Amino acid sequence: MRKIGVIGLGHVGATIAYTLVTKGIADELVLIDSNAEKAVAEEYDLRDTISRLDTFTKIIPQKYSALQDADVIITAFGNISSIKMDGDRFGELNYNAKVVSEVAQKIKNSGFNGVLINISNPCDVITTLLQRQIGLSKKQVLGTGTFLDTARMQRAVGQAIHEDPKNISGYVLGEHGESQFTAWSTVEIKGHPIAEVASARGLDLDELDQRARRGGWLVFSGKHYTCYAIATCAIKLTLAVLSDAHLACPTSVYLENYAHYIGYPSVIGRQGVIEVNKINLTVEEQAKLDNSAKVISEKLGTLK
Numbered sequence: 160m161r162k163i164g165v166i167g168l169g170h171v172g173a174t175i176a177y178t179l180v181t182k183g184i185a186d187e188l189v190l191i192d193s194n195a196e197k198a199v200a201e202e203y204d205l206r207d208t209i210s211r212l213d214t215f216t217k218i219i220p221q222k223y224s225a226l227q228d229a230d231v232i233i234t235a236f237g238n239i240s241s242i243k244m245d246g247d248r249f250g251e252l253n254y255n256a257k258v259v260s261e262v263a264q265k266i267k268n269s270g271f272n273g274v275l276i277n278i279s280n281p282c283d284v285i286t287t288l289l290q291r292q293i294g295l296s297k298k299q300v301l302g303t304g305t306f307l308d309t310a311r312m313q314r315a316v317g318q319a320i321h322e323d324p325k326n327i328s329g330y331v332l333g334e335h336g337e338s339q340f341t342a343w344s345t346v347e348i349k350g351h352p353i354a355e356v357a358s359a360r361g362l363d364l365d366e367l368d369q370r371a372r373r374g375g376w377l378v379f380s381g382k383h384y385t386c387y388a389i390a391t392c393a394i395k396l397t398l399a400v401l402s403d404a405h406l407a408c409p410t411s412v413y414l415e416n417y418a419h420y421i422g423y424p425s426v427i428g429r430q431g432v433i434e435v436n437k438i439n440l441t442v443e444e445q446a447k448l449d450n451s452a453k454v455i456s457e458k459l460g461t462l463k
């Protein structure tokens with residue numbers, strides 16, 4: 160039996176819930192939102208969907224205690240309308256930090272002992288707060304982090320050279336925010352290092368890095384939220400946990416040397432973060448990672 164909880168049923172949470180139901184991934188789905196009307200609306204839209212599906216999902220609305228034996232909780236609470244068009248994901252910091260204190264206590268009281276995947280922004284800060292306040296092990300808590308930004312880098316490079324983005328491998332690392340960076344030393348196209356392809360095809364890597372970083376704002380500026388790509392990232396991570404896939408991907412993971420969560424290569428399976436996959440970065444990339452960690456650390460500091 161696969162039991163999943165989604166907390167926060169806005170654009171992102173509702174897209175995730177719909178995907179979990181229509182793909183038959185969840186046998187039981189706990190749906191929670193502080194907006195009671197919104198929760199009922201999403202619950203019944205999904206119940207009506209189930210009438211036409213070949214699979215059945217038991218929907219359990221608004222019940223934290225039902226999370227006790229859940230395999231995965233996905234947190235997608237927030238207030239996206241508080242984000243201005245200036246490209247700063249820290250706009251939700253104070254709001255979501257307050258939500259954490261409420262939600263973390265309720266998750267803790269439920270006795271949940273599975274894997275928590277956080278989406279709420281600022282992702283690295285909120286993931287750090289959730290882990291600290293729920294008290295689950297650092298392996299059991301992760302954030303989507305730069306998994307989405309890496310998809311955007313794959314899209315930017317793929318578009319530039321007319322390749323399927325899935326043929327581009329490598330990592331965007333650091334904060335899920337403005338200080339993120341593409342670690343070009345890790346990027347390959349069908350096994351060819353990007354440096355080779357860039358010189359042969361005249362690619363401007365700085366510009367592609369910028370396109371990956373600004374990718375979210377391209378979507379946000381048109382519809383004032385993003386949903387499909389982040390939901391797909393969360394679903395992929397959920398499936399990696401449920402099937403113990405040992406999926407190698409960048410997520411927001413706890414790094415001892417920074418003492419908080421940050422986007423870094425990891426391996427995801429049944430227990431959550433199976434491994435923090437330490438890789439060799441160039442001196443320049445390491446400096447960018449350190450800088451990104453400083454940005455996250457400073458924001459955490461403002462909350463103390």
Ligand SMILES: NC(=O)c1ccc[n+]([C@@H]2O[C@H](COP(=O)([O-])OP(=O)(O)OC[C@H]3O[C@@H](n4cnc5c(N)ncnc54)[C@H](O)[C@@H]3O)[C@@H](O)[C@H]2O)c1
Nearest residue numbers: 167168169170171192193194236237238239279280384389
């Ligand atoms: N990490 C990423 O890559 C990524 C990508 C997209 C969005 N996000 C973030 O995900 C979050 C959700 O985005 P959205 O567009 O769905 O926002 P949204 O404003 O549409 O939805 C947020 C939902 O959370 C609910 N909520 C607020 N406080 C709550 C609480 N105390 N308990 C339970 N539910 C609560 C709200 O009622 C609302 O339905 C935001 O923080 C957003 O910035 C992150």
